[in-house]
Amino acid sequence: MKMTFYGQFVAGEDHIAIRPLIQKNQAFGVGSVLDYSVEEDIKSCSITNFREKNSKAHEKSGDHFGGLTGAPTYFNDEAKCDQHMETFIKCIKASGGSTVDGFSAIKMTALGRPQFLLHLSEVLVKWQRFFTFLALQQGKDGMEAIEQRLELKQLQEFLTKLGAKGDFYSWFSERKADFSGTIDMLDWNSLLDDRVKMSDLLVVPNVELGELEPLLKTFTMEEENQMKRILQRMDTLVKHATDNGVRLMVDAEQTYLQPAISRLTLETQRTYNREKPVIFNTYQCYLKEAYDNVTMDVALSGREGWQFAAKLVRGAYMYQERERAQEIGYEDPINPDYESTNRMYHRCLDYVLDEIALNRKANMMVASHNEDTIKHTLRRMHELGLLPTDNKVSFGQLLGMCDQISFPLGQAGFPVYKYVPYGPVNEVLPYLSRRAQENRGFMKGAQKERELLWQELKRRFASGELLYRPAY
Numbered sequence: 001m002k003m004t005f006y007g008q009f010v011a012g013e014d015h016i017a018i019r020p021l022i023q024k025n026q027a028f029g030v031g032s033v034l035d036y037s038v039e040e041d042i043k044s045c046s047i048t049n050f051r052e053k054n055s056k057a058h059e060k061s062g063d064h065f066g067g068l069t070g071a072p073t074y075f076n077d078e079a080k081c082d083q084h085m086e087t088f089i090k091c092i093k094a095s096g097g098s099t100v101d102g103f104s105a106i107k108m109t110a111l112g113r114p115q116f117l118l119h120l121s122e123v124l125v126k127w128q129r130f131f132t133f134l135a136l137q138q139g140k141d142g143m144e145a146i147e148q149r150l151e152l153k154q155l156q157e158f159l160t161k162l163g164a165k166g167d168f169y170s171w172f173s174e175r176k177a178d179f180s181g182t183i184d185m186l187d188w189n190s191l192l193d194d195r196v197k198m199s200d201l202l203v204v205p206n207v208e209l210g211e212l213e214p215l216l217k218t219f220t221m222e223e224e225n226q227m228k229r230i231l232q233r234m235d236t237l238v239k240h241a242t243d244n245g246v247r248l249m250v251d252a253e254q255t256y257l258q259p260a261i262s263r264l265t266l267e268t269q270r271t272y273n274r275e276k277p278v279i280f281n282t283y284q285c286y287l288k289e290a291y292d293n294v295t296m297d298v299a300l301s302g303r304e305g306w307q308f309a310a311k312l313v314r315g316a317y318m319y320q321e322r323e324r325a326q327e328i329g330y331e332d333p334i335n336p337d338y339e340s341t342n343r344m345y346h347r348c349l350d351y352v353l354d355e356i357a358l359n360r361k362a363n364m365m366v367a368s369h370n371e372d373t374i375k376h377t378l379r380r381m382h383e384l385g386l387l388p389t390d391n392k393v394s395f396g397q398l399l400g401m402c403d404q405i406s407f408p409l410g411q412a413g414f415p416v417y418k419y420v421p422y423g424p425v426n427e428v429l430p431y432l433s434r435r436a437q438e439n440r441g442f443m444k445g446a447q448k449e450r451e452l453l454w455q456e457l458k459r460r461f462a463s464g465e466l467l468y469r470p471a472y
Contacts, residue, residue, distance in 0.1 A: 254320070398419045
């Protein structure tokens, strides 16, 4: 295994074994995103009972938060979460000791219980969908999410008719110094920041009963405490990352957990990305809502005065997500085809590049194996006057893939990183299995890499530079 699949895609078993590879890549101008890639399959975890209790209700509502199946994620009690945190700390220290200006990848599902992340995601999505419904009532449908604004007086009248008892108008008008009589999605979401005090305002429609109900009626104090514990673990990781000169990359996960993951990541970014980008969130551009997610978070960072930091990927769970959508009966969250995903990726990419050029407070890793995307990024950087030395735009590829992209970028002086998984052979098998599934379409392009390697080998024989080593 070590001589084949494992040896191609995994750097080694521990932080000591991976150092030679990291240092070799660094010599060619290629940094590392260290990822301790031990995964637990949720199939084997006791979340099954939780799924069975909730599946019927979710089938009725047609959403995608029930029926957790086949997701490579962590199922944890609090002690296990603390153990995972310690593992991430070791990974951060390994990154700090082996790389310059490197990254360490973390999974939010390692720091909290999937049941909690599932429930929080459901709450967040219900609240956002209610805003979309209210925008529809005011004739604001068909607009980009970031552009939708609700007339507050009209909103208050409508909600009062539905039975709401809270004073929405006073709450928003008193909080906003530049109050214009309207609110947007960011204002709407800010109610969740004061969810304990403002519970009378946090109401959503119950379609079956035909009335409003408390958004947080099933959100317990224990879940509030779970959220605090996750954020405390994140605080600990960020402090270790800062001490070791490392940045944190929060991985994206499944759609039914991602709203909570993004929310918790944003909470941490608000605190620690004030002066420089320490925490990067991940945006999956194969999702239909990817552009809305990116534009909302860029706007939030600008409004609150912190540095937006993102990794753009196409996505890692397409086959699984589509199977779940068909099984449970909700709309497929994935773009219909690869070209649609490409357009979404470039749309998000261009938006962030424009933001970087405009105010220099946004940061992005273009995590892609697509040569056209890399060329597009380089062309747009040149047009916008963004230099490699600005360190605002970086590139990323998986270890064992697309070296013909990574190493020329590194030699040209662009910030580029390999996503470097490591861990014991028997424990990394779930990761390798998932990578094989995710990239089965991409692997069809391996013929090109073989051709490039053969061309380079012939060039070296012809020039007498068989052991040629470019200078960095």
